[in-house]
Amino acid sequence: MECKPVVVLSRCINKEAVRYNGGIVQDDFAQKLEKYVDYITVCPEVDIGMPVPRPTVILAKIDNSIRMIEPTSKTDYTEKLEEFSKSFLNSLKEVDGFLLKAKSPSCGVSDTKLYQKDLKHTIGKTDGIFARISKEIYPYLPVEDEGRLHDFWIRQNFLTKIFAYADFRHFKKSASHIKDLIKFHQRYKYLLMLYSPSNLKQMGRLIANWDSLGFEKTVQEYESLFKKTFSKNPTINAHINVLQHIYGHFSDLLKTGEKRQFNTLLHKLKNDRIYLTVILEFVRNFVYRFEDEYLASQKYLNPYPEELQTV
Incomplete structure (x- = not known):
């Protein structure tokens, strides 16, 4: 029997109402995939103690560093989120890929808005902080969000990779x-x-x-x-x-x-x-x-x- 891929899933996708607005994301692909993989869920923002619902946070480029900031109070969550991300990711014994929440300041993959220092005007898009660190710690694993996986070729490569990595883990044992x-x-x-x-x-x-x-x-x-x-x-x-x-x-x-x-x-x-x-x-x-x-x-x-x- 082949080994199931282990996939880190953003907890707000089909699992728990932990989004900033108290909502949950319903995603058909993630639901169908659950039959064939083992999910490990994570919500970096809630897991560092942020409430549900919570004020919106954004990513801003300040002094050549990307920071996660709540614009109204100017609270900076960057260090806390980076520390949690590294601790969580390094604690994973087995993992074959990541399916994260699109456009999120913590979990977005290449599509999170990046703001200027004034916290008002955008200058482009980037990875969420958790997604970025996931790529750094696991450079060969597929890190995608539910939005990108609507694309046939991105989904094809994501699935191919997670099942190949899981197959090799099973082989090694x-x-x-x-x-x-x-x-x-x-x-x-x-x-x-x-x-x-x-x-x-x-x-x-x-x-x-x-x-x-x-x-x-x-x-x-x-x-x-x-x-x-x-x-x-x-x-x-x-x-x-x-x-x-x-x-x-x-x-x-x-x-x-x-x-x-x-x-x-x-x-x-x-x-x-x-x-x-x-x-x-x-x-x-x-x-x-x-x-x-x-x-x-x-x-x-x-x-x-x-x-x-x-x-």
Whole structure:
């Protein structure tokens, strides 16, 4: 049985009415995801002692530092929030990603308003303080908010990463021989190729020369590369490259019309005229038809539960 991803969730999303106005955020995706993950909830503002409801706080750039301030009283909560964030995040034993509240001065991801020193005029947008520190402490983990996850590609990458990280955690607990790592690596071949072909080759060399490091050290080095590989988001062209590699496994078995249809779907994907899920389903059909066990095991074709493909 695969290990469930552990996701830090803003407590105001479906859980408790802890927003500044005493409200709660209803989010369908976060609710659907709960069946497949274990949530750890947090509300940084309430957890540092702020009441519900509470005066609005904002982020302001003051003397080259971003501060969290309540404009009316001028109360500065920055140090208290930073101290809590570091303590909370460093106490997490297992975590695979973050699903936080959009536009929040503590939890927003790239979309929180940033004010000038006068606390009245905006100068741009930034991360909330808790979100920023989450990225600093866990640089390879996906940190997103519920607003950004409405975007198909952002959601696709978020889900792919949290389930891959959870899978590796589960693997580490049970692996005892290099053959276990080889099997794991084989399942992730095309997913790793999607994110970084060069890292895929480096990981292959690491496994091939495992005896020079020993099994435990090899797993440690592999984990570092595994997490580093998923740190960036793949392009459409990267998906097309992987799909063409997979297609090469069974292209000789296809009829002319089927080959033409595959190339047509690739062209539509490149021009953003179909969803990735359409061509993945097309490819999976041939994998099952030709009973290709190697391709059927590939995480690229099933990176996370099918039920999460649509919100």
